[in-house]
Each structure stands twice: as C-alpha cells, then as structure tokens.
Amino acid sequence: MDKVKAFVFVDALGWRQIERYGFLEDILPHRRKIEMQFGYSCTAIPTILSGKRPSEHGHLSFYDYAPEKSPFKKMKLLAPFLRPASFWRRGRVRHQLSKLIKRIYGFTGYFQLYAVPLERLPLLDYCEKRDLFVPGGLAPVENLADVWTRQGKRFHISNWRLKEEDNFRIARDLLRNGALDRAFIYFAAFDALQHDNVGRDEILAPRMAEYAGTIRSLYFALKESGREFELTVFSDHGMTPLRGTLDAPAALEASGLVWGEDYASAIDSTMARFWWLKPGAKERVEAAFAKFSGRWLTREEMEYHGIWRDDKKFGDAIFLADPGIQFCPSDMGVKPLNGMHGFDPADEDSFASWLSTEPVPDTVRRVADYFSEMTR
Ligand SMILES: [Zn+2]
Numbered sequence: 147m148d149k150v151k152a153f154v155f156v157d158a159l160g161w162r163q164i165e166r167y168g169f170l171e172d173i174l175p176h177r178r179k180i181e182m183q184f185g186y187s188c189t190a191i192p193t194i195l196s197g198k199r200p201s202e203h204g205h206l207s208f209y210d211y212a213p214e215k216s217p218f219k220k221m222k223l224l225a226p227f228l229r230p231a232s233f234w235r236r237g238r239v240r241h242q243l244s245k246l247i248k249r250i251y252g253f254t255g256y257f258q259l260y261a262v263p264l265e266r267l268p269l270l271d272y273c274e275k276r277d278l279f280v281p282g283g284l285a286p287v288e289n290l291a292d293v294w295t296r297q298g299k300r301f302h303i304s305n306w307r308l309k310e311e312d313n314f315r316i317a318r319d320l321l322r323n324g325a326l327d328r329a330f331i332y333f334a335a336f337d338a339l340q341h342d343n344v345g346r347d348e349i350l351a352p353r354m355a356e357y358a359g360t361i362r363s364l365y366f367a368l369k370e371s372g373r374e375f376e377l378t379v380f381s382d383h384g385m386t387p388l389r390g391t392l393d394a395p396a397a398l399e400a401s402g403l404v405w406g407e408d409y410a411s412a413i414d415s416t417m418a419r420f421w422w423l424k425p426g427a428k429e430r431v432e433a434a435f436a437k438f439s440g441r442w443l444t445r446e447e448m449e450y451h452g453i454w455r456d457d458k459k460f461g462d463a464i465f466l467a468d469p470g471i472q473f474c475p476s477d478m479g480v481k482p483l484n485g486m487h488g489f490d491p492a493d494e495d496s497f498a499s500w501l502s503t504e505p506v507p508d509t510v511r512r513v514a515d516y517f518s519e520m521t522r
Contacts, residue, residue, distance in 0.1 A: 148299075150375040152321060152329040152368060153520055154361055155194065157187060157337035158487065160384020161497035166347075167354045173365050174379060174501040182383040182491045182498045183513040184451035186414070187337065188256075190382035190513055192278055195289045197517025199452025203287050205273045206453055206460045209262055209477060211410035211421045212271035217251055222268045234264055235480075251275070255283075256306070262477045269406060279303050279332075293521045294328050304332035314360055321375075322367035330520070331364070333357065340385040344485030365503075378502040382513055385485040386495035389470030392438045394418050401434040403427055412461070413476040416488035419461030428463065440467040451491065452514065469493040 159169075161179040183193045185206050192198075192205040200206040228234050234243075240259045248257040255274035262270065277283050280303075281291040294301040302320050304313040310333050317331045336357065343349040361379060368375040394413050403409055408427040412419045418435070422428045432442070443464045448454035453464075467473060469489040474482045489496055500510055509515055 148327050150321065150324075150327060150329075150368060150371065150373050151520070152317070152326075152331065152364065152375065152377050153516075154331045154333065154364065154377070154379045156333045156357060156379060156381050157335075158340045158383060158385055159336060159357075159379070159381035159499060160495065161499045162384050162495055163340075163350065163354065164499045164501070167351050169354060170358050170361060170379070170501065173362060174377065174503060176503070176505050177499065177501045178506045178510065180380070180498040180500050180510070180515075181512045182487070182496050184453055184491050186488045187382055188274060192284055192289075193514050194382065194516050195278055196284050196287045197514055197521075198284075198287050199514055200460070201452045201455050203284055204459065207412060207414050207417075207419070208258070208260070208273055209270045209412045210273065210419075210459055211269060211412060211461070212459070213269045215271045216268055217272065217275070218247075218267040218270065220268075221264070225265060228264050235261070254280075260478045261475065261480055266405070269410065270412070279306065290330060290517070290520060297521070299327040300325065301328040301330070302326050303330045306332055306334060310335050314364070318364050318367045321364065322370050324371040324373055328520075341483045341485050344385045344387050376502065376504050378500065378504070378519075380500045380516055381498045383487040383498050384495045385487055386470050386489050386493065387485055388472060388482050389468075390439065391472050391474040391482050392440070392467060393475070394435075394473050395475060397434040397438070398431070401430050403430055413473050413478075414488065415472050415474075415476055415478050415483070415486050416467050418465045418473060420463045420465075421458070422462050435465055438465070438467070439471045440465055442466075466490065469495060 183190045185200060188208055189200055189206050192203045196203050233239060244257055244259045253275045254277040257274065278289065279291065281295055283289050283291065291303055302317055304317065313331060317329050320326050321329060339353055365377055368377060405411065408424045409431060410421040410423060420431060443466055445454060453460055472482045472486050487496065498513055500506055507519060510519055
C-alpha cells in the first residue's frame with residue numbers, strides 16, 4: 147500500500163524562528179534552511195501549489211498595471227462617487243468594498259483592496275481572481291489538486307477560508323481513519339502573529355509550542371492509522387523586523403511626474419514596481435529614489451528569482467528596499483508593520499524551513515522545489 151504523506155504548511159515559520167525557539171526536533175529530525183521565493187505569500191502559495199515560478203504562473207504581487215486587461219475598467223464610472231477621498235481610505239470602508247467587489251466580480255480567490263488608490267483600479271489587474279487550491283485553480287498551469295487527482299490519490303487540501311483549528315481537526319480525523327493518501331494542511335495565522343510580534347519571545351515562544359503540540363497530535367493520528375507515513379512541515383518565508391520606512395508617494399510627487407501619464411507604479415511593502423509610460427520618467431524616478439535604502443534589481447537577479455517576463459507583466463523595473471526597510475505609505479497599507487517579508491531572499495531573516503520525518507532530498511533547496519516532493 148502507498149505510504150501516507152502529510153504536508154503541513156505553516157506560513158512564516160522561518161528558519162530563524164526554528165533556530166530560536168526549537169521545533170519538534172524529536173519527531174522531525176531532518177531539516178533544512180530553504181531559500182524563499184522572491185515575493186510575498188501571494189507569490190509563494192502558487193509556487194508551492196505548482197512548482198512553477200512567477201515567470202510561469204504569473205503571480206508576483208496582487209496588483210499589476212494592465213490597462214487592457216483590468217477587470218475593473220467599468221469602475222471608472224464610479225469616479226464621481228469616490229469623494230471625499232479620505233472616506234474611501236478608511237480601513238472598514240475598504241474592507242466592505244473589497245467584499246462587495248469580490249462578490250460582484252465573482253472572484254473565488256483571496257481578494258483585498260488594501261490601500262490601492264481607487265481611481266487607479268480601472269488600470270490595474272488583480273492576480274488572485276480564482277481559488278488557487280482547487281482543481282484548475284492555476285490553469286493552464288497544473289496545481290497540486292490537479293496532480294493528486296491525476297495520480298488517483300485520495301487527498302485532502304485545507305480550505306483557507308476555514309479557521310486553523312477546523313482545518314487541523316478535519317485533516318487529523320481523516321488521517322487517523324486511514325482515509326487519505328495525501329494531505330496538505332495549511333496554517334495561515336502564524337504569519338499575522340509574526341507581522342505584529344516578530345522578536346517578542348514572550349508571545350512567539352508559547353504560540354510555537356502550541357503549533358508544535360498540534361503537529362505532534364497529527365503525528366500520533368498518523369501512527370494510530372497503522373499505515374506507513376511521512377510527515378513534513380514547511381514554510382514559505384521568515385520575518386524581518388522593522389528597521390525604517392521609505393515615503394515613495396512623497397518622493398514621486400516631488401519629482402513632478404504624473405501617475406498614469408509619465409509612469410505607473412505598484413508600491414508593495416518592500417518593493418516598488420514601475421512601468422515607464424514616457425521617455426525620461428525612468429531617469430527622474432531613479433533620481434527621486436537615489437536617497438532610498440535599497441536597489442534596482444538587475445535582469446540577472448530577476449531571472450534567478452524567476453520573476454523576469456518578456457511581456458513586463460511585473461513592471462519595467464523593480465526597486466527592492468533593504469531588509470527591514472518598508473515602503474510606507476504603500477498600496478498595501480498606511481502604517482508600517484513590526485515585521486515584514488518580501489526582502490532579498492539571501493537575507494538571514496528571509497529563509498524558510500523544511501522539517502521532516504524523512505531525510506531531505508538533495509533537490510529541495512528552494513520553495514519552488516516542494517512541489518516535486520509532494521507529487522513524487
Ligand atoms: Zn505575511
């Protein structure tokens with residue numbers, strides 16, 4: 147009979163955290179420090195679920211400048227109603243509006259407006275319109291559900307809309323009953339906890355102990371099933387403490403350039419991506435950013451990280467902030483977070499982790515390598 151393989155994905159369980167707090171050394175003795183996929187969770191998740199990189203699956207950041215492809219074109223008609231701007235910037239208003247847009251457009255994926263200026267929306271495309279976890283969720287790229295279905299496995303993949311406790315309980319019971327060949331269990335809440343509390347041992351140590359207890363009970367459920375099994379815990383990235391902020395909107399405003407005429411941008415927490423619309427804009431933005439702690443990515447780096455695309459979907463240029471330095475305000479928020487990820491993958495705080503009952507195959511070095519192991 148086929149071995150049962152259970153994979154537990156704990157968002158933001160970085161190598162640093164594993165080293166600092168220790169984590170299940172006894173039951174998961176085989177462990178490796180893993181290079182994260184450049185980007186955010188919205189980049190890592192499709193990478194984990196497909197083994198492909200952003201250049202192929204097309205997910206780097208939620209919003210891209212794409213006037214032709216924007217699903218929000220009709221929202222231009224709403225422009226007269228988007229006054230006063232301060233009202234539409236309120237968190238609660240945006241949260242409700244996000245829910246409404248998601249419903250109207252029939253998006254099944256995770257959708258949030260964050261702090262994206264509403265008047266720009268008709269020129270932007272959003273990458274996660276579909277639920278990535280279900281069969282066909284990344285089509286035309288095959289995802290985990292597609293492959294496990296094709297392989298004829300009895301499998302369970304967590305529903306990200308449910309609470310962690312519920313996802314855990316469902317998977318544990320199925321595994322204990324021997325009802326599964328494969329399981330992908332997703333714990334998302336540790337990421338938010340770390341964004342708020344990175345470095346606070348008094349908060350993180352007990353929470354890590356709780357996760358360890360939960361995963362240990364999963365291990366015992368697998369034992370009880372009487373079947374041969376492998377249990378692996380992995381993450382997508384670590385968490386870097388806040389060290390400073392960069393005010394991109396102020397620098398861009400001072401440059402005299404006009405968004406949508408001279409250039410377009412998508413400002414994330416750790417990177418600013420640009421599309422050059424008029425000659426000379428590039429040089430002026432570079433001058434405006436010269437004082438910022440960070441650097442423009444080279445084409446070689448983008449190729450190495452799997453984020454280079456000939457169609458420039460992800461921008462003509464990307465400015466990456468130095469580790470710990472957050473763009474604030476950005477299109478993602480108006481306040482800096484205590485911790486952030488999405489910096490240089492080579493930074494020590496960025497590394498992810500792979501912990502297993504089985505020896506780590508030599509081929510598992512980067513987040514994109516998980517998929518072949520899960521589908522082998
Ligand atoms: Zn996060």
